[in-house]
Amino acid sequence: ETGVTQSPTHLIxxxxxxxxxRCSSQSGHNTVSWYQQALGQGPQFIFQxxxxxxxxxxxxxxRFSGLQFPNYSSELNVNAxxxxxxxxxxxxxxxxxxxxxxxxxxxxxxxRLTVL
Amino acid sequence: AQSVSxxxxxxxxxxxxxxxxxxxxxxxxxxxxxxxxxxPGQHLQLLLKYFSGDPLVKGIKGFEAEFIKSxxxxxxxxxxxxWSDTAEYFCxxxxxxxxxxxxxxxxxxxxxx
Numbered sequence: 001e002t003g004v005t006q007s008p009t010h011l012i013x014x015x016x017x018x019x020x021x022r023c024s025s026q027s028g029h030n031t032v033s034w035y036q037q038a039l040g041q042g043p044q045f046i047f048q049x050x051x052x053x054x055x056x057x058x059x060x061x062x063r064f065s066g067l068q069f070p071n072y073s074s075e076l077n078v079n080a081x082x083x084x085x086x087x088x089x090x091x092x093x094x095x096x097x098x099x100x101x102x103x104x105x106x107x108x109x110x111x112r113l114t115v116l
Numbered sequence: 117a118q119s120v121s122x123x124x125x126x127x128x129x130x131x132x133x134x135x136x137x138x139x140x141x142x143x144x145x146x147x148x149x150x151x152x153x154x155x156p157g158q159h160l161q162l163l164l165k166y167f168s169g170d171p172l173v174k175g176i177k178g179f180e181a182e183f184i185k186s187x188x189x190x191x192x193x194x195x196x197x198x199w200s201d202t203a204e205y206f207c208x209x210x211x212x213x214x215x216x217x218x219x220x221x222x223x224x225x226x227x228x229x
Contacts, residue, residue: 004159033217035217035219040221041221041222042120042122042206042219042220042221042222043160043206043217043219044219045216045217045218045219048215048216048217050215055215056211056213056215056216057216058216090160092160096214103148103150103165103167103210103214104150104162104165105152105160105162105217107159107160107161108159109159110159
């Protein structure tokens with residue numbers, strides 16, 4: 001167990017709808033990152049939040065947005081869903097400090113999104 | 117553009133065979149390198165990592181990896197695999213600012229008892 005929990009585990013949406021996925025980080029972790037994993041592919045980096053601000057982003061359009069809360073829980077929001085957004089969405093927490101970056105990610109089980 | 121390539125998508129070995137999984141990366145700057153593993157029904161977890169220093173790093177369960185800067189490679193090795201090593205293995209690169217991760221497409225390893 002990593003201590004990272006995600007909800008919901010599965011959900012179905014239709015094209016054009018909006019979705020919010022949630023993540024609770026491992027205790028003591030101040031950084032969260034989100035990934036999209038399509039079937040048969042590796043995780044694709046969406047963005048990272050550190051101290052409630054986005055500090056890194058992959059090649060995803062602005063309709064993918066996020067939040068990190070003071071308790072280090074996090075949300076991923078996707079607007080105007082497209083069929084290609086169907087994937088497993090992974091949340092990972094980590095510790096980021098000026099002189100103590102381990103770089104190790106602790107992953108949750110993921111939320112599987114199906115867009116019809 | 118930054119990318120990570122894993123050459124073997126599916127590897128089948130018998131127990132006690134030696135393993136080498138290839139990983140090449142393309143990244144313009146200092147890199148930190150990782151191998152993650154996902155056992156059946158479990159979440160992704162860290163196998164080993166390289167930040168600096170000795171380019172041969174050892175991880176859990178007898179795995180090791182060698183960073184060859186001139187070849188932009190970080191291959192994973194194990195001298196003798198076990199059935200319990202059946203899993204999917206992902207190579208990953210993290211930029212020097214610790215704010216972006218790039219994963220390869222993964223290699224599924226099936227070890228036959």
